Structure formats: structure tokens, C-alpha cells
């Protein structure tokens with residue numbers, strides 16, 4: 001297989017489903033060897049990649065658990081070649097009115113979405129130092145606005161942009177750091193939202209009048225990970241059908 005990522009090693013988190021699975025497949029199609037990490041079983045993603053003559057291995061990892069993240073990263077440069085690309089997609093959503101949101105629910109969302117981005121991003125940058133690389137985190141179009149009944153999720157995604165912008169400055173010019181900011185994408189996460197008919201109507205009122213496909217986000221990840229992304233850092237890249245225009 002030849003492609004723009006030939007010879008590169010990529011780590012994709014959240015690779016069992018949705019956007020992460022699509023990113024793993026698209027990066028593998030471009031020639032990268034992909035480490036597919038998730039709490040859930042990545043067998044389906046691995047099978048798709050192998051079917052397409054790509055190269056991938058699976059790893060179970062809870063991105064909110066520091067020890068789990070450290071043991072995953074201990075493999076890079078040891079059992080595995082050094083890491084070139086991180087696409088960090090693992091995330092969870094939680095919907096509830098603020099006054100029904102427990103501290104435990106807030107902590108869980110922040111642990112996966114923010115602490116997970118911090119842990120995985122920090123270790124990926126450590127692994128890339130002196131060699132260079134690409135870090136791609138996943139925020140959301142909700143990183144740019146507030147939304148009722150989703151405040152812990154919205155706050156965690158604003159914070160992911162904060163990590164992105166700070167790391168982009170701290171590790172330039174060798175390591176480029178950006179965030180995907182998807183709008184409504186047709187995945188299990190979107191289906192899990194208890195969308196009222198009013199919200200669904202509002203989501204569908206975006207200029208492109210449809211939900212996005214995970215592959216459409218993955219193609220942005222490929223752009224950022226490859227030679228075409230060489231002058232982009234510190235950005236939140238909207239793949240959102242025009243849902244917001246910040």
C-alpha cells in the first residue's frame with residue numbers, strides 16, 4: 001500500500017466506533033500502521049483495515065486511567081516503532097439539566113474528555129519530542145458555544161481547545177497540534193443524545209441540512225496528519241456542515 005502516510009505509525013483512540021473507527025481506517029488506507037485503542041473491542045475496525053490490505057493492531061486502554069495510558073505508551077519505541085501521529089477521538093457525552101447533574105457525572109465527563117486528552121496528548125508529545133509529529137485532538141462545534149443541558153460536555157470541549165492552542169505554542173515548530181471540531185456526525189454518540197424534535201429540527205437547519213458521516217471527519221484528520229497539514233497548528237478545524245462559523 002502506498003499513500004501519504006507510508007511508513008508512519010499512528011495511534012487512534014476511540015477506534016472501536018464512530019469517528020475514531022473511521023479515522024483508523026482512513027489513516028491505514030493512506031499507508032500508516034495504526035494502533036487502534038479503545039475501552040471497547042476494536043476487532044471490527046481491525047478487520048476492516050486488514051480487509052483493505054492495511055496494517056493495524058488493537059490495544060485496550062481507558063484514556064482516563066493514567067497507568068493504562070502509561071503502559072500503552074511504553075510500547076512506542078520499544079515493542080513498536082516510534083509514534084508519528086496521534087488522533088485522539090475517545091470521548092463521552094452526558095445530557096442532563098444542570099440541577100440534576102451529580103458531581104460524579106461531571107467528574108466522569110471531565111475525566112474522559114479532558115483528563116483523557118491531557119494524558120494521551122502529554123504522552124504522545126513526550127514520545128514525539130526530538131523527532132516531530134502531529135497531534136490531533138477532538139473537540140466539537142460545542143467548543144465554541146454554550147448548550148443547555150450539556151454543560152459538563154461543553155466545558156470539557158472548550159478545555160480541549162485550550163490544550164490544543166497552548167501545546168501548539170509550547171511545542172512549535174516540531175510538533176503540530178490541532179483539534180477536530182465536528183458538528184453533528186451520524187454516530188452512536190449522536191443517537192444517544194435525547195434529542196427533542198425541536199433540537200433535531202435545529203440540527204437539521206444547518207446550511208448543509210444533514211448530519212455528517214464519520215468518514216468526512218476522518219478525511220480532515222488525514223489532511224492534518226499528512227504533508228498537506230504542514231502549515232496548520234493551534235487550530236480547531238470545523239467539519240460541521242456550516243453549523244457554526246466562528
Ligand SMILES: NC(=O)c1ccc[n+]([C@@H]2O[C@H](COP(=O)([O-])OP(=O)(O)OC[C@H]3O[C@@H](n4cnc5c(N)ncnc54)[C@H](O)[C@@H]3O)[C@@H](O)[C@H]2O)c1
Pocket residue numbers: 013014015016017018019020037038039040061062063064089090091092112116138139140141181182183184185186187188189190
Ligand atoms: N458524533 C458527533 O456528533 C460529535 C460531534 C462533535 C464531537 N464529537 C466527538 O468526537 C469523538 C468521537 O465521538 P463519536 O461520535 O465517534 O462517538 P462514539 O460513541 O461512536 O465513539 C466514541 C468511542 O470512544 C470510546 N471511549 C469512551 N470512553 C473511553 C475511555 N475512557 N477510554 C477509551 N475509549 C473510550 C468508546 O468506546 C467509543 O468507541 C468524541 O470525542 C466526541 O465528543 C462527536
